[in-house]
C-alpha cells in the first residue's frame with residue numbers, strides 16, 4: 001500500500017483534525033496492520049500517528065506527510081519501539097507504508113502444519129525490525 005498524499009488539507013492546529021482526511025487516503029485501514037477501521041469502531045476507533053515521533057521530530061508534529069491513519073494498538077506499539085537515535089544511525093527503521101510497498105518487504109508463506117498462507121516472512125532488515133515491533 002503506497003499512499004499518494006496529494007495536497008495538504010490543512011493547515012490545522014491539532015493532528016486529530018487531519019483524521020477525516022487521512023481516512024480515505026489510507027483506504028479506511030490502519031497504515032501498519034491494515035485492519036479495516038470498521039472492525040475497530042470506525043474513524044472514532046482510530047488515531048492519527050506521527051510516523052516520525054513528535055517527541056523527537058517536533059517540527060513534524062503537524063506535517064501532512066508525517067501523519068498516518070493507525071489503530072491505537074499499532075500507534076502505541078510503534079511509539080514505544082521506534083528506533084533510538086543510535087539505532088537509526090545504524091540503519092534500524094520501520095518499513096514506511098507511505099513510501100514503500102509492503103510486498104517488497106514481507107511475503108505471506110504457508111504455515112508448515114496447516115498449509116494456510118498465514119505466516120509472514122520478512123525480506124529486509126526494515127521488515128524484521130517492523131515485525132518485531134508489531135509482533
Ligand SMILES: [Zn+2]
Nearest residue numbers: 030033071074
Ligand atoms: Zn494497526
